[in-house]
Amino acid sequence: MDGYDGTVRLGAINLRHDRADLDSGPDVSVSSPVTRQKAAAAKQFIENHYKNYLQGLQDRKDRRRALQRKVQESQIPVEEKEEMMRNLERRETEYMRIQRRKIGIDDFEQLTVIGKGAFGEVRLCRAKSTGEIFAMKKLKKSEMLSRGQVEHVRSERNLLAEVDSRCIVKLHYSFQDSDFLYLIMEYLPGGDIMTLLMREDILSEDVARFYIAESILAINSIHQHNYVHRDIKPDNLILDKNGHLKLSDFGLCKPLDDKYSTILLENEDLTSQESTSETEGYSASPWLMPKEQLQQWKRNRRALAYSTVGTLDYMAPEVLLKKGYGIECDWWSLGAIMYEMLIGYPPFCSDDPRMACRKIVNWKTCLKFPEEPKISVEAKDLIFRLLCDVDSRLGTRGVEEIKAHPWFKGVQWDMLYELEAAYKPTVTGDLDTQNFEKFPEVDGPPSVTATVGPWRKMLTSKDNNFIGYTFKKSDILTSLESSGIPEEDTPKINTLG
Numbered sequence: 001m002d003g004y005d006g007t008v009r010l011g012a013i014n015l016r017h018d019r020a021d022l023d024s025g026p027d028v029s030v031s032s033p034v035t036r037q038k039a040a041a042a043k044q045f046i047e048n049h050y051k052n053y054l055q056g057l058q059d060r061k062d063r064r065r066a067l068q069r070k071v072q073e074s075q076i077p078v079e080e081k082e083e084m085m086r087n088l089e090r091r092e093t094e095y096m097r098i099q100r101r102k103i104g105i106d107d108f109e110q111l112t113v114i115g116k117g118a119f120g121e122v123r124l125c126r127a128k129s130t131g132e133i134f135a136m137k138k139l140k141k142s143e144m145l146s147r148g149q150v151e152h153v154r155s156e157r158n159l160l161a162e163v164d165s166r167c168i169v170k171l172h173y174s175f176q177d178s179d180f181l182y183l184i185m186e187y188l189p190g191g192d193i194m195t196l197l198m199r200e201d202i203l204s205e206d207v208a209r210f211y212i213a214e215s216i217l218a219i220n221s222i223h224q225h226n227y228v229h230r231d232i233k234p235d236n237l238i239l240d241k242n243g244h245l246k247l248s249d250f251g252l253c254k255p256l257d258d259k260y261s262t263i264l265l266e267n268e269d270l271t272s273q274e275s276t277s278e279t280e281g282y283s284a285s286p287w288l289m290p291k292e293q294l295q296q297w298k299r300n301r302r303a304l305a306y307s308t309v310g311t312l313d314y315m316a317p318e319v320l321l322k323k324g325y326g327i328e329c330d331w332w333s334l335g336a337i338m339y340e341m342l343i344g345y346p347p348f349c350s351d352d353p354r355m356a357c358r359k360i361v362n363w364k365t366c367l368k369f370p371e372e373p374k375i376s377v378e379a380k381d382l383i384f385r386l387l388c389d390v391d392s393r394l395g396t397r398g399v400e401e402i403k404a405h406p407w408f409k410g411v412q413w414d415m416l417y418e419l420e421a422a423y424k425p426t427v428t429g430d431l432d433t434q435n436f437e438k439f440p441e442v443d444g445p446p447s448v449t450a451t452v453g454p455w456r457k458m459l460t461s462k463d464n465n466f467i468g469y470t471f472k473k474s475d476i477l478t479s480l481e482s483s484g485i486p487e488e489d490t491p492k493i494n495t496l497g
Contacts, residue, residue, distance in 0.1 A: 060092055103173050105182060108136065114436040119143045119251075120180075121439075124187060124431065133430045134172060137183040144181070149251075153181060156250040159227050160185070166417055167218035169238060169248040188246060190239030190425035191435025193337070197234055201344050205379055208341040210422035211237070211245055213411050215334055218247035220399040223327045227253050232333035233314045234340065239435075243421030256326060312353055313346035317361045318390060331395035331402065335386025342375045347387065363387060378407040 031039075067088050071081040108125040115122035120139040127134065144153050160171035160183065173184040193211065197203070203211075215237060222229060229236075231252040238248045316332035318325040339347045347367055348359035359366040367387055369380060382405050385394045394402045403413060412419065425435055 063092070064088065103175050103184075105175075105177060105180075108134070108184070110136065111431065112433050113439040113441065114433050116439060117251075119147070119149065124433065125184070133187050134184045135169075135187040137185065139181040139183075141176070141179055141181060152251055152253075155227070155253050155255060157183065158255070159222060159225070159250045159253050163222055163225050163227075165218070165221040167214065167221050167246055169246045185248075187430075188238040188240045188248075189427045189430075189432050189435060190241055190243055192235045192239070193237040193245070193341075194234035195435055195437075196239070196423065197340065202373060203341045205342065205376060207422040208338060208379075209408065209411065210416070211341070212334065212338050213408060213413070214245040214416055215247070215337070216399060216402055217413070217416065218245065219330050219334065222247070222250075222253065223330070223399070226256050228256055228325075228327045229253050229330050229333075230319070232330050232337070234337055237337075239421075239423070239425055241425065241427045243424045244417055312356045312360070313349045315360060317363060320357050320361055325390070328390050328393050328396045331386055331393055335383050338379075338386070339383050342379060343370065343373065347383075376407070378405070381405075382407045 064085075067084065071084055074081075107128055109128055111124035111126060113121055113123045114135070120137065120143070122135055122137050125134050125136040126132070139153060144150055157171075157174050160168070161174075169188065170186040171183060172186065173182075175182050175184075215232075218237075219229065219232065227250075229247070229250065229252070231249060232247075236247065236249040238246050240246065312320070314333040314336045316325065316329035319329050336346050336348070348356055348363065350356040350359060367384070369375070382394070385392070385405070386402075390396055394405065402408075403411075427435070
């Protein structure tokens with residue numbers, strides 16, 4: 001072994017002589033499902049690592065070229081130009097140091113619960129290092145796996161990481177431990193549109209127009225990235241402290257990939273009478289819920305929103321009928337919300353999910369307007385053109401045909417988020433939760449994660465389904481301003497792990 005330099009050299013292998021031995025032994029190509037799962041996890045981990053590394057390298061090159069172009073065009077001394085380049089290098093080094101730091105649940109102080117769902121909860125949290133307040137969405141992995149929600153969770157995290165829009169709730173971090181997935185998002189203290197509707201009962205057409213318009217911008221921002229939301233409803237439309245609207249809760253979102261999707265309801269027999277337009281219940285019962293039942297529905301609406309099945313009142317008929325559907329189903333949902341804003345309840349609401357489904361799939365019979373409250377002809381027309389067959393539904397041929405409807409005449413689409421909002425929520429501070437429902441605190445044991453290296457953690461059986469979930473949003477525009485890079489030339493960094 002003298003002179004061995006540490007390099008492993010592979011010589012030619014004589015397959016002809018070895019083949020008999022190989023054939024006589026066990027079939028090494030056969031492996032257990034666990035081994036294949038671990039191999040797939042390792043492959044994905046490695047691919048993510050190098051993809052992120054190469055993307056980061058390209059981003060750094062782009063920023064350097066942008067600064068070099070700027071300093072060459074500027075009339076400043078050579079010494080100042082050199083200092084700007086050195087400053088950029090220092091900022092880049094600091095940025096990479098921050099990115100290497102792992103974020104986990106121990107970095108946050110968990111505060112008030114502001115939402116509960118079938119798979120987890122949402123609560124306020126405070127970053128221990130900076131004191132910043134966020135909303136933490138916490139999902140139980142075992143529930144995700146047992147109910148087949150892994151792809152939905154992955155799509156939600158990918159959409160939040162990919163779509164950078166003022167109309168969408170911002171994701172700052174995502175990470176996991178052995179039991180839970182975590183999404184750390186911006187906290188919007190204005191409450192949701194459901195809270196606003198419960199307080200006001202109905203909205204004026206001016207207020208409704210403002211929020212429907214902002215909803216259109218929000219929904220279109222995810223459609224442009226080829227995602228369908230599939231769960232547009234008032235409790236997923238959140239208001240910031242100034243009253244502007246952002247879209248949230250992407251747990252049912254799906255990338256379309258230019259194909260139509262399907263969704264299976266948990267309760268398979270909800271649509272068992274899906275295609276009979278004059279079936280039992282319609283000829284004998286009025287199309288509108290009796291007043292007492294309507295009041296009961298309004299009292300129970302928040303509980304319905306947190307149920308496993310969720311409220312069906314805003315689902316499009318093509319979704320319920322398990323036919324192929326695309327982004328057009330989100331525009332139906334918006335039409336149902338607009339009806340509720342102006343009339344006081346959704347067009348097909350019922351305290352019985354089966355009846356709600358039957359009303360929706362028989363919308364031609366059941367879509368009617370009460371005599372009171374009165375709404376404009378233009379508002380009715382827009383609702384009719386959203387709650388209709390896909391082929392004639394506004395939005396099927398693009399968002400511009402919705403924006404062009406007469407009900408939106410005078411709307412300054414490019415200025416909506418610069419204008420004063422139609423409603424100003426009462427917010428007294430960063431920790432104010434008065435615009436959200438109160439939930440009893442149930443103290444449980446804190447999640448404890450063993451300190452292990454990334455490879456060992458990657459290969460634990462529970463985590464194989466969630467490889468690549470980690471995300472850290474790093475907006476370095478502010479930190480690089482002193483380097484002189486103009487904002488329009490500076491890329492925004494998203495790091496995926």
